[in-house]
Amino acid sequence: MAGFVGAQHEFHDAAFVQNWADRFVPSPPRLALFDMILDRIRRLPVAAPNVLELGLGPGYMARHILQRHPTLQYEGIDFSSVFLDVAKRILGDLQTRVAFTQADLTDPSWPDRLVRSPHAIISTWALHDLGSQQAVADVYARSCETLPKGGILVNGDFIKPDGTEWDYEAGRFEIARHLELLQQAGFTEAASLHHFEPELDNPTAAQNYACLVAVK
Structure with missing residues (x-):
């Protein structure tokens, strides 16, 4: 019998965020996604690109890249100050190459808060x-406006797979x-x-994610 796929989060709660970060240490498939995103960054014709991550979370992808x-150089946006603190701990000495920016992506003015202009905008599960x-x-739309010609957006996020009989929360929708x-x-x-x-047939909220790439 089909059901519903979705999740509720309390990303401003320190205990919830730390527990979430502990449970979602990247698995091999998730590391493969990080490598796919890194490959796209390496293809940029820029020796020292500026990379912006939307939804920095615990900083696992930032550390990997x-x-x-x-x-x-890296910049991470997150609306949760708690997640920014967790990311700083996970990144350790690497944080000297990272700008941490607190901003809400539902506010269309978020690009105005950026420290530097990005060559690549990336995101995972956010x-x-x-x-x-x-x-x-x-x-x-805001990402496209922010990127230069030839800049890239790479989004690895949960999707609603074609052919499923399950209902999915509104933010999870088809690749097409x-x-x-x-x-x-x-x-x-x-x-x-x-x-x-x-x-x-029996999806969990942690399955069915795609790597989407777009070039300006």
Whole structure:
């Protein structure tokens, strides 16, 4: 029997955030997503790119990328000061290359708070929590406005898989719709690179995520 896929979070609560970070230490498939995103950053024709992560969370992806790309500069946005504190602890000495910015992605003025102009905007498992397709579309539009020509957006996020009979929370929707929204936002190229941990019949809230890439 089909059911509902979604999750409730308390990302301003210190105990909840620490427990969440402890439970979601990256698994091999999630590390593979980090590597896929890193590969796209390495393809940029910039020796020392500025990378912006939307929804920094505990900083696992930031640590993975910073350890493997010694010349890039990083900025992480999160609306939760608690998550920013956790990320600083996880990044340790690497945080000297990171700007930590507290901002709410549902506020369209979030690009005004950036410390530096990004060549790449990346995100994982974050934008679905904005709660609607329109909220994701707005972030895509602001990202396109913020990036230079040739800049990239890479979003690894939970999706609603084609063919499922389950209901999904509003922020989790089909890959095809993501690609439509990216094109509407002004990106010239948009594609899905991979669907990770696919599960149609008995999905959990931690399965079914895709790596979406768009070029301005």
